[in-house]
Amino acid sequence: MTVATLVPLQSVTLALVAAAATLVVLTRDVQRQILVNGIYGILLVILFTVFAAPDVALSMLVVSTVGYPLVVLIAIARSRNK
Amino acid sequence: MFLPSVALLAALLTWSLVAIPHFGHYRGPYGFVLNRVVLPERHMTNVVTATVFDYRGFDTMGEEFILFIAVTGVVLLLREQDRDESSDSEDEIGSDAVRVGGSLAVGVCLLVALWLIAFGFVTPGGGFQGGVALASSLVLVFLVASHKAWSGIASEEVLDPFEGVGAGGYVVVGLAALIGGMAFLTNLLGPGTPGTLYSGGSAPFVNWAAGTEVAAAFLILFMEFIEAYVVPLA
């Protein structure tokens, strides 16, 4: 059985995704963590495109650019203002 | 206490993940069967959307109801008794460039979102992605105009019927097949021409029902959060 080899683009994107996930967790300040999470979302979109899954990439794109930041930033603003 | 248990979890995960068939050697038969069969049978060129709305349509109905129930939970949690309805918030956007550019952007985003829902069976897209894009294009109104313009669009009297129609329409399309003597959610109408809008039988109806429900649910979610944010600032 031959061992499938990864295209180099896939290897590089996987390494970047792992690094970005570590950075998201290690960022303790919540306002900065949202921005790092946005970068992580875009890296996941690139990963899903490279894995030949355009529907999943579209779904992650609309969710991580609008859905997550809007909800979390309003929660942060509400919890600081009180 | 945490480090030994996470080391054990990592060891178990590595042991099991290495034993999966190697990356690229997909074994299961259903992927190959679906890729061969969907275009001749249902005349749909997007196999993923055909799977979501036709071959596994029952699971999608369950996912829609998860969305419905979770949004109901958020609405119940964020409802406060002392919310002043008649307060006039002062967040008019002053810059003209933002208003003009943003108004054009709202139109473009709306068209792209509707295209994503409608052509979900031909190219990548579908009810879920297009529904979220539709909700995002309408929340852009709040960002480039004032809160007044946004609350004209996103009020409960407008959005609740859309959400109900979306969630109930899915069940009604499924029941229509049941009335005809076939199983629940059978594809009723004829297949049509592949590669055009007229294809796929009765699956486009559940596609539009899912798209409407997702868009309305997300708009209700955004509306509840924005109300929780704007009212203390007013």
Place this chain on the structure above:
Amino acid sequence: MSVLPYLVAGWICVIGLYGIVTSRDLIHLALCLTVTQSSTYVLLLAVGYVQGGGPPIFKGVELGTTAVDPVVQSLTLTDIVVSVTVLALILALALDVHSEIETMDPDRIVELQG
């Protein structure tokens, strides 16, 4: 290294769990939970990949070319959309806790009385 995608998925899951356990802010905890959820997306898509396969869209492409598995993609795409709503529910609960006891620290939530 053809098990690299699976190991990356396992790493993301474990690092998300580390973030949840050592978190000092409820919003940081919710975002680490979404990181853990995204590890399942990577794992599902990696399981369904076919060597040299293109996307499972057949418009303009003749029937019979190698394409990746569509079933795992259908599971993943509805999961991504639903996860936003779950995040919103967790944040609404966090705001509720904050309005009761004025802190967002999970370690300082003792049992609520009354």
